[in-house]
Amino acid sequence: MSEAHLDTAAHMIAHGGNLHEAAQRYGIPWDAWIDLSTGINPHGFPVPPVPAGAWRRLPEDDDGFAACAARYYGAPDAQHVLPVAGSQAAIRALPALLPVLLPAQASAARVAIAPLTYGEYAPAFAQAGHVVVPLDIASGTLPEDAMHAVVVNPDNPTASLVGRETLLHWHAQLAARGGTLIVDEAFADAFDDPQANSLADTTGRSGLVVLRSPGKFFGLAGARCGFALAAPPLLATLRARLGAWTVSGPARHAVTHAFADTERQRAMRTRLDGESARLGALLDSHGLAPRTTPLFAWVVHARAARLQDALASRAVWTRRFESPASLRFGLPASEDEWRRFKTALGQAMQELE
Structure with a gap:
């Protein structure tokens, strides 16, 4: 980052969660995707009826x-x-x-x-x-x-x-x-x-x-x-x-x-600890050396753009960063998403070899 005033008027700041954009780019229906592009808890707290x-x-x-x-x-x-x-x-x-x-x-x-x-x-x-x-x-x-x-x-x-x-x-x-x-x-x-x-x-x-x-x-x-x-x-x-x-x-x-809801908070922290460890172990099994929090993992990889594309072609959306070249992975929302992500990641890594 240079010591200068940044001109940001010419572009929008990139964020995760842009799933409609990914669906249009790859021609895959929106509801077919696994969205790992944010660090938002996929097991959101229930909202009671609103008065x-x-x-x-x-x-x-x-x-x-x-x-x-x-x-x-x-x-x-x-x-x-x-x-x-x-x-x-x-x-x-x-x-x-x-x-x-x-x-x-x-x-x-x-x-x-x-x-x-x-x-x-x-x-x-x-x-x-x-x-x-x-x-x-x-x-x-x-x-x-x-x-x-x-x-x-x-x-x-x-x-x-x-x-x-x-x-x-x-x-x-x-x-x-x-x-x-x-x-x-x-x-x-x-x-x-x-x-x-x-x-x-x-x-x-x-x-x-x-x-x-x-x-x-x-x-x-x-x-x-x-x-x-x-x-x-x-x-x-x-x-x-x-x-x-x-x-x-x-x-x-x-x-x-x-x-x-303090009881749900305690249970959720335990659940996220386990899922974060599971995500870290899966990424580590492919040599990706993740750094993790309870809600996401970050991986530096020289071919991050290619890996993101390979996963996206299999309906898995991640968040990519340029410097250093890296990807952020959120947590899958269900056992079916875990299974699909594990398969897609294995295929994508083979494609990079």
């Missing part, structure tokens, strides 16, 4: 939804939680709310972002006037001239995980410069101890933002609901930027129910 009032009434900020999220995530209280229309809404809005110029200088502020991570962050910061510089997660150090930093933890797609103490150290460094650390914990819920590396409980500190999403672990991506956790002054500014009614009544109902 009629959730459709008829406008959502109200004092309905207890923020407090429910604060309890689930371990934030200090409801004043430190802002429901948003998916964490994507906060990703697009936050860069414009953070300082762009370095103190007492005319140069633009630098924001450190890993070269391969969730693809929406770098364009959003560049469009707001920041300069994006590479963040080397493995080194454990921030660029000396960075004013802000973004860490997706665990990372999507590389599965790297930064420890809590390192994150707190980075936050202290950035806060001393008048900057901000943004930690995206969209995939944290699937771990056995979701709070082990989370900074949700520290979001009373200035210069810290934690983003959470029920879309991945709970399988509620279609609800378009997320949460920004931060000190109240920043959340007040973000709320003013986003406007009213950011999360619909039916979405609030579904997410509240999922947060309360």
